[in-house]
Amino acid sequence: MLEQSKREALKEEICDVCEIFNPNHEVVELMKQQELEDRVVFDLAELFKTIADPTRIKILYALKERELCVCDLSELLDMSSSAISHQLRVLRNNKLVKFRKEGRSVYYSLDDSHVLSLFRQGLEHVLE
Amino acid sequence: MLEQSKREALKEEICDVCEIFNPNHEVVELMKQQELEDRVVFDLAELFKTIADPTRIKILYALKERELCVCDLSELLDMSSSAISHQLRVLRNNKLVKFRKEGRSVYYSLDDSHVLSLFRQGLEHVLE
DNA sequence: TGAATATTTGAATAATTGTTCATATATAGT
DNA sequence: ACTATATATGAACAATTATTCAAATATTCA
Numbered sequence: 001m002l003e004q005s006k007r008e009a010l011k012e013e014i015c016d017v018c019e020i021f022n023p024n025h026e027v028v029e030l031m032k033q034q035e036l037e038d039r040v041v042f043d044l045a046e047l048f049k050t051i052a053d054p055t056r057i058k059i060l061y062a063l064k065e066r067e068l069c070v071c072d073l074s075e076l077l078d079m080s081s082s083a084i085s086h087q088l089r090v091l092r093n094n095k096l097v098k099f100r101k102e103g104r105s106v107y108y109s110l111d112d113s114h115v116l117s118l119f120r121q122g123l124e125h126v127l128e
Numbered sequence: 129m130l131e132q133s134k135r136e137a138l139k140e141e142i143c144d145v146c147e148i149f150n151p152n153h154e155v156v157e158l159m160k161q162q163e164l165e166d167r168v169v170f171d172l173a174e175l176f177k178t179i180a181d182p183t184r185i186k187i188l189y190a191l192k193e194r195e196l197c198v199c200d201l202s203e204l205l206d207m208s209s210s211a212i213s214h215q216l217r218v219l220r221n222n223k224l225v226k227f228r229k230e231g232r233s234v235y236y237s238l239d240d241s242h243v244l245s246l247f248r249q250g251l252e253h254v255l256e
Numbered sequence: 257t258g259a260a261t262a263t264t265t266g267a268a269t270a271a272t273t274g275t276t277c278a279t280a281t282a283t284a285g286t
Numbered sequence: 287a288c289t290a291t292a293t294a295t296g297a298a299c300a301a302t303t304a305t306t307c308a309a310a311t312a313t314t315c316a
Binding site: 030082086089 | 290291292293295313
């Protein structure tokens, strides 16, 4: 732990780190302690990677209001059902969609309430 | 445009599309009309791609409260300043950070209010 | 001007990824 | 059991990407 006097000094530096001392090793050390854990950063990156593909965005957007089977999606996006199926696996692995089987068909639907919020936020940035 | 009777029939199908007729060409056609524009989907994918990398996530998170120069980030993330600079360019190109020069140093800061909201939403999903 | 430092850039490399193609599995109807 | 249909899967290929390395720019200070 830092002593009282040392902490006071650091506080000063934080307020004006870039202009006074730079590079400022002590502040950087302090920041390291409040870093996001590597595991969380990794998972966050995985999540964003999952929704960072046009095909998967279209799939998720299509499932916004109703469940759809692979061949619906295949027709809607005008892509092979193989390609769709591969992408659905990615979405499944990342827990963004769930599925239910009925006869020969497999119906997919959204499995996450946050995805649509992410889209909404993303759209605000994009449409600016 | 669809006739009244046809529209009524479609409505029925929409409510229960997957169980009654499948694949349902008419509903799919209807959905195609409310698709996101390709351009928007592409831009959205680009945005998510930009924040889908652990290094870039750490950079953005580090800039959450204060501007930092390349060598601060380099030390904080324990990476070469070349690597950091490459990633900062990606962030710049996608309008997520802005910069200001002062002497030999270049100070980067967040250029988007939505990024932190995206992180917050993303974290809610990840930490579940 | 010359040396030191901060940042950027281009080329190279290894790793990851989206789609296609061929094939496998599973279910329904005959 | 056989056929048709829906979906899943593995291998292959091209395209993209993150980092490293070497070199270029730009700025400060002596």
